[in-house]
Amino acid sequence: MRFMSAPSIGQFIPGESFIHGLDPRCKIVATVILMTGLFMASGIPDFLLWFCLLLLCSALSGIKLGVILRSGRPVLFLVLVTVVMNLLWTPGTELARLGPLRITREGVLLASSMGLRLLFLVIFAGMLMMTTSPMAFSDGLERIMSPLSLLRFPTSEMAMMMTIALRFIPTLFEETDRILKAQISRGADFESGGILRRARSFIPILVPLFVLVFQRAENLAVAMESRCYVPGARRSRMNPLKWRGRDSSALAGLALFVVFAIFCDRYLFKAILAWLAMR
Amino acid sequence: MFSIRAAAYSYSESGTPALDGVDLEIEQGEWVALVGANGSGKSTLAKICNALLAPTQGTCFVMGLDASDPQNTSAIRQNVALVFQNPEDQIVASIVEEDVAFGPENLGLPPDEIRRRVDRALLLTDLELYRARGSYSLSGGQKQRLALAGALALEPDALLLDESTSMLDPEGRDSFLSCLGELNRRGMTILQITHRMEEAALAGRIVVMESGRVAWDGPPPDFFDGGYLRWSFEEPPEMALHHALLTRGLIPQGTKPGVEDMLEALCL
Amino acid sequence: MPIVADNISYAYNVGTSAESVALRGVSFTVERGEWVSVVGHTGSGKSTLAQHLNLLLTPRSGSVSIDGAEAKPGSGESRVARRRVGLVFQYPETQFFAETVRAEIEFAPSNWGVSGGALKACVDEAVSASGLDPALLESNPFALSGGQRRRVAIASVIAMRPDYLVLDEPTAGLDAAGIRELIQFLSGVRDAGLGVVQVTHDLRSALSYSDRILVLENGSRVVSGTPEFVARHIIDNPVRGLVIPPVVRFADALRKKGMNVPLICEVDEMVRAIGIYKERNKKCGS
Numbered sequence: 001m002r003f004m005s006a007p008s009i010g011q012f013i014p015g016e017s018f019i020h021g022l023d024p025r026c027k028i029v030a031t032v033i034l035m036t037g038l039f040m041a042s043g044i045p046d047f048l049l050w051f052c053l054l055l056l057c058s059a060l061s062g063i064k065l066g067v068i069l070r071s072g073r074p075v076l077f078l079v080l081v082t083v084v085m086n087l088l089w090t091p092g093t094e095l096a097r098l099g100p101l102r103i104t105r106e107g108v109l110l111a112s113s114m115g116l117r118l119l120f121l122v123i124f125a126g127m128l129m130m131t132t133s134p135m136a137f138s139d140g141l142e143r144i145m146s147p148l149s150l151l152r153f154p155t156s157e158m159a160m161m162m163t164i165a166l167r168f169i170p171t172l173f174e175e176t177d178r179i180l181k182a183q184i185s186r187g188a189d190f191e192s193g194g195i196l197r198r199a200r201s202f203i204p205i206l207v208p209l210f211v212l213v214f215q216r217a218e219n220l221a222v223a224m225e226s227r228c229y230v231p232g233a234r235r236s237r238m239n240p241l242k243w244r245g246r247d248s249s250a251l252a253g254l255a256l257f258v259v260f261a262i263f264c265d266r267y268l269f270k271a272i273l274a275w276l277a278m279r
Numbered sequence: 280m281f282s283i284r285a286a287a288y289s290y291s292e293s294g295t296p297a298l299d300g301v302d303l304e305i306e307q308g309e310w311v312a313l314v315g316a317n318g319s320g321k322s323t324l325a326k327i328c329n330a331l332l333a334p335t336q337g338t339c340f341v342m343g344l345d346a347s348d349p350q351n352t353s354a355i356r357q358n359v360a361l362v363f364q365n366p367e368d369q370i371v372a373s374i375v376e377e378d379v380a381f382g383p384e385n386l387g388l389p390p391d392e393i394r395r396r397v398d399r400a401l402l403l404t405d406l407e408l409y410r411a412r413g414s415y416s417l418s419g420g421q422k423q424r425l426a427l428a429g430a431l432a433l434e435p436d437a438l439l440l441d442e443s444t445s446m447l448d449p450e451g452r453d454s455f456l457s458c459l460g461e462l463n464r465r466g467m468t469i470l471q472i473t474h475r476m477e478e479a480a481l482a483g484r485i486v487v488m489e490s491g492r493v494a495w496d497g498p499p500p501d502f503f504d505g506g507y508l509r510w511s512f513e514e515p516p517e518m519a520l521h522h523a524l525l526t527r528g529l530i531p532q533g534t535k536p537g538v539e540d541m542l543e544a545l546c547l
Numbered sequence: 548m549p550i551v552a553d554n555i556s557y558a559y560n561v562g563t564s565a566e567s568v569a570l571r572g573v574s575f576t577v578e579r580g581e582w583v584s585v586v587g588h589t590g591s592g593k594s595t596l597a598q599h600l601n602l603l604l605t606p607r608s609g610s611v612s613i614d615g616a617e618a619k620p621g622s623g624e625s626r627v628a629r630r631r632v633g634l635v636f637q638y639p640e641t642q643f644f645a646e647t648v649r650a651e652i653e654f655a656p657s658n659w660g661v662s663g664g665a666l667k668a669c670v671d672e673a674v675s676a677s678g679l680d681p682a683l684l685e686s687n688p689f690a691l692s693g694g695q696r697r698r699v700a701i702a703s704v705i706a707m708r709p710d711y712l713v714l715d716e717p718t719a720g721l722d723a724a725g726i727r728e729l730i731q732f733l734s735g736v737r738d739a740g741l742g743v744v745q746v747t748h749d750l751r752s753a754l755s756y757s758d759r760i761l762v763l764e765n766g767s768r769v770v771s772g773t774p775e776f777v778a779r780h781i782i783d784n785p786v787r788g789l790v791i792p793p794v795v796r797f798a799d800a801l802r803k804k805g806m807n808v809p810l811i812c813e814v815d816e817m818v819r820a821i822g823i824y825k826e827r828n829k830k831c832g833s
Contacts (some may be wrong), residue, residue: 012373014411135377167373170415181603182642185634186704187626187658204654207644211689219368226329226361227371227429228353228385238380238393317693317722334737418589445720448748450591450788475720516814517793531826538793538800542725545821547804 011170012133017062019131020245024140030254031128037258039123043109046265047116053257054123061131071126072119079115086111134166139148139241157231164220172213181210280437280468281305281328283335287491288323297323299491300337307436308422310459310469311501312479315488317439321472325439328470330355357386360430364442366422375417375425376401376410382433393432400428404458420451427458437468445474456481476515480536486501503536548599548614549578550632550711550742555609557595569595571766572609579710582733582743584753587763588788593746594637596763597713600744601632614710630659633709637716638711639700640688646689648699649684655707673706676739677732694725701732713740730756751792754778754811762786778810 092106142159
């Protein structure tokens with residue numbers, strides 16, 4: 001068993017697919033559009049449409065659907081809590097009763113759409129990270145935020161910080177795993193005792209981890225400096241971002257999909273349901 | 280290449296100085312091994328040669344440029360690249376080729392030039408096959424070669440290696456050292472800090488540091504003919520063997536310390 | 548009474564795309580009072596094996612028994628195993644968290660409920676065994692030198708009075724003097740009756756100091772036995788990532804000439820043998 005393993009979200013999977021080749025700005029904007037669209041989705045049929053989009057993304061990125069879906073795993077617990085809360089505390093037409101607990105028709109609908117929405121949000125964010133190298137991602141973000149630099153906001157430093165943070169996620173998980181194992185080998189016990197005792201038992205994990213992070217940061221700063229990095233100075237790029245026709249088309253296609261999905265959700269599905277009910 | 284005169288450095292005003300009057304001249308194309316116990320000032324010296332630290336006393340000239348002058352910092356760092364002990368501390372980007380490009384990008388070079396340098400550095404370090412891979416997925420030896428590639432992409436004339444092989448296994452160490460050998464043949468000046476006498480034996484010259492000073496300076500054969508006994512270095516057994524055979528007159532003076540050389544000279 | 552790992556297999560990240568087999572049916576034994584080295588290239592599975600010996604990892608198949616009792620996962624039993632088998636990780640000084648050396652060394656025994664006079668005795672014993680200057684007990688572990696920090700880290704494991712000591716690359720990052728002291732200390736630990744397991748990629752140190760050696764390659768056992776036997780085997784069948792020390796190659800060449808020297812021997816021994824050999828056949832002029 002590995003006590004701590006790196007989360008699958010945030011892990012770039014190198015590739016040469018259509019989606020990998022899109023401009024990171026395009027992918028970031030696309031993800032924002034998708035998220036907005038998801039907030040407007042409400043019905044189960046609508047989520048079927050979104051699922052179809054996910055299938056399309058899988059085909060266009062060359063990443064297996066299973067791997068894409070796995071990026072939703074870290075939030076499964078959160079999704080479960082959301083679903084249960086909505087299921088039990090939504091007033092409306094009663095479907096079932098279990099002692100003081102009432103499950104309503106509205107509750108089922110709300111719970112399922114909330115849960116699915118949350119899941120899809122995380123999966124699409126994961127999709128962005130899986131197909132965009134951290135460097136390209138922070139480059140893209142830097143360019144999108146570049147108007148802010150007119151207000152003296154340090155966008156390029158922020159982007160560099162993000163690159164480094166993403167680079168160190170796997171390393172830090174590995175280190176945490178090692179420290180955890182080392183302290184368990186010295187008899188550390190994280191399972192018994194009251195809350196206070198348990199909280200205290202994490203000190204032997206947190207202190208070494210902080211020490212390590214600060215040491216790493218210091219060494220990295222020296223290494224970056226020796227590699228001619230000067231904060232705030234103009235840097236060039238090996239792969240300058242290039243907005244191509246396919247970026248525009250991809251974005252347009254996606255926007256159309258979102259509008260279509262919202263239209264379906266608001267009018268089409270409701271009309272079909274109403275028509276079915278009349279029959 | 281490096282001209283260091285009476286250089287001293289203290290990390291704090293009260294503490295003992297890390298460097299206490301170092302004089303050292305290193306010529307273009309030399310391969311110098313810098314050895315000495317922990318805390319003898321080796322790393323501090325390397326940082327001064329890279330203009331990461333300025334000597335508190337004395338001077339350090341790198342290719343004729345005064346390393347204490349902030350105006351020369353950028354030029355010195357381009358010409359003298361530094362590789363540290365732990366590759367994890369030097370890799371900035373998640374993807375191999377993006378990391379190699381970091382230095383040239385900092386120099387503001389045009390994309391074509393950056394790509395040319397990245398290709399060359401990956402070729403020299405035998406990492407072309409891994410260029411699109413995640414840096415986290417490399418082995419220790421490959422990671423250290425990546426750090427070397429990142430340094431080479433600056434196209435320096437000299438390399439400073441601060442215990443760069445100490446975290447590698449024999450496989451990784453061999454591949455790293457053979458890269459260095461090839462670079463040195465092409466004219467690269469190398470200043471290598473190491474604890475391993477086998478590595479020091481590869482260099483053309485050995486400099487011993489002790490308490491912030493240069494305590495010994497000369498070619499490896501002289502060093503291993505007894506010079507090292509004064510310092511508590513780990514002695515490679517083959518060197519002890521070489522020494523013992525020499526003193527008993529079993530092999531002639533000037534025999535190299537390699538196993539095959541010694542066997543041949545023994546004419547059994 | 549030994550630790551016996553019987554035919555154990557292990558894989559990381561089972562069921563994901565990153566699944567990787569680390570051990571394939573490896574068997575391993577270490578007795579008390581014996582120093583066994585596990586050598587292999589990076590990724591050969593040697594660290595994974597070490598983590599099985601104190602039940603941090605449980606094998607997918609096969610079993611680990613400590614002093615005759617099969618060790619099963621489950622918090623009670625594995626805690627007992629962890630006390631008997633002290634595991635020192637690579638760069639163990641990175642686990643420091645306490646403000647004083649004393650508190651750092653007290654950590655392990657106090658986790659097993661040792662307190663008061665008994666705790667003090669544990670600490671004193673560990674300090675003297677590891678050759679640490681007792682004056683350092685009240686100082687900050689982060690302020691010590693590299694060699695001292697390594698000693699504190701090992702003392703902090705010795706303090707729980709294990710019957711076995713497993714160390715992953717214990718000499719990594721130490722200078723020559725530090726390595727010599729550590730090797731001396733480990734010999735003392737072995738002579739005091741503990742079983743010592745040293746995990747390393749340095750074949751030379753394994754051949755020089757250990758009683759027995761297990762060689763791993765890609766998760767499988769290649770050979771095991773005395774240093775002499777293992778050296779012979781590796782000369783004849785090269786193993787990935789392991790370099791035969793030059794003096795061993797030299798001794799091998801002498802043996803091929805008919806000289807009676809062991810593969811693992813002191814320089815003096817070889818020089819003496821060459822002298823006798825030359826004396827006997829004075830045919831090759833200078």
